[in-house]
């Protein structure tokens with residue numbers, strides 16, 4: 549490791565992108581500076597969305613250059629993560645433990661946090677309009693608004709239907725509604741989950757969800773049935789999930805893929821019924837619909853989405869392809885083969901923060917690499933993983949050949965137990981990195 553004085557700016561920026569704040573700071577021998585006054589400012593960056601992508605970007609911008617004026621726009625004073633909401637449904641986690649605040653960003657890093665919704669963007673005038681009409685000026689804008697639901701894209705599934713057949717794909721009231729319905733389900737009831745086509749937030753999420761619903765039912769409603777109707781024939785960590793379901797829950801979970809008439813084309817939320825492509829009607833006691841999605845609406849307002857509803861980006865920096873001073877990260881982007889995960893959003897934020905600092909200094913961005921590790925918990929002592937590293941190759945994002953993989957199929961129970969523990973450790977680590985939340989003992 550180089551001495552504090554000899555580390556170059558290039559090395560320092562690379563360090564924080566790859567290893568995070570502590571490595572970056574300890575290598576620099578630096579302490580974090582207090583917020584910069586306007587006259588010392590080297591640029592104004594406004595970040596919309598204080599989730600995995602946005603909160604991380606705000607922090608790492610300030611670490612890269614404390615003289616940047618960084619403003620985070622996020623309506624919620626407490627953000628609840630989607631990761632581990634499935635564990636809450638399964639009875640393994642308290643909902644409160646999934647909430648995170650913005651004190652560290654404000655007090656330690658000097659980010660200005662405004663708890664409002666961004667209502668509109670003027671890309672040419674470099675202005676963001678908030679819901680109360682206030683305008684915020686920026687030199688560079690980062691959007692990390694996550695997803696919105698494409699209401700009506702699945703026939704019968706609108707906002708009203710979601711009050712009877714929750715999606716619970718954004719953490720909060722929808723999660724509580726689904727939990728209440730699960731608890732009120734008859735002992736021998738049928739829980740149906742409808743899974744969408746790609747792309748959508750958290751590819752393994754539906755499969756972890758039915759695992760955790762089964763974990764709840766095993767204890768409280770052992771005669772229940774869980775039916776997963778899927779618009780796909782293949783899904784993330786498929787072999788591992790199937791094996792885990794059999795080992796932990798016997799025949800409780802039935803998965804029906806696209807080729808076996810698993811694609812749902814119509815929802816009747818009043819009757820808790822769904823109709824598949826070939827006309828089969830399934831009746832549920834609890835109906836959980838994961839609907840088609842798109843980028844959060846503010847991306848549309850900024851004019852950075854395309855006809856897919858997602859945001860095309862320049863792969864090296866995640867600069868929008870449509871506006872050179874707007875960057876977009878997280879679930880809102882088209883960044884395949886990267887999945888729409890919190891881990892990836894956090895990584896993208898670091899690479900993009902670095903790119904924006906270079907951009908404002910008139911320097912070229914350094915090449916980035918991004919990683920993803922996604923844990924899924926099938927049962928309390930039973931975890932599985934997929935991991936990948938991504939790079940830009942010939943102008944396109946791709947998985948680094950040979951870089952990733954999934955947990956092995958043939959292992960003894962200790963291995964699965966360890967992976968369930970790593971999942972909890974991962975959550976604690978990313979929550980600390982993103983919002984400064986102290987790990988719970």
Ligand SMILES: Cc1cc2nc3c(=O)[nH]c(=O)nc-3n(C[C@H](O)[C@H](O)[C@H](O)COP(=O)(O)OP(=O)(O)OC[C@H]3O[C@@H](n4cnc5c(N)ncnc54)[C@H](O)[C@@H]3O)c2cc1C
Nearest residue numbers: 597599600601630631666693694750878879888889890891
């Ligand atoms: C059930 C489930 C389980 C999951 N499990 C995992 C997991 O184990 N590991 C993992 O890595 N990922 C997991 N994910 C995926 C993860 O939740 C997302 O990929 C991640 O939240 C994306 O981060 P983001 O910053 O793009 O969006 P978000 O985290 O959704 O943050 C967006 C923020 O923007 C704010 N916002 C939106 N619009 C505006 C606006 N106009 N103005 C101001 N603020 C706005 C919102 O309030 C929100 O706080 C899971 C998802 C689900 C649904």
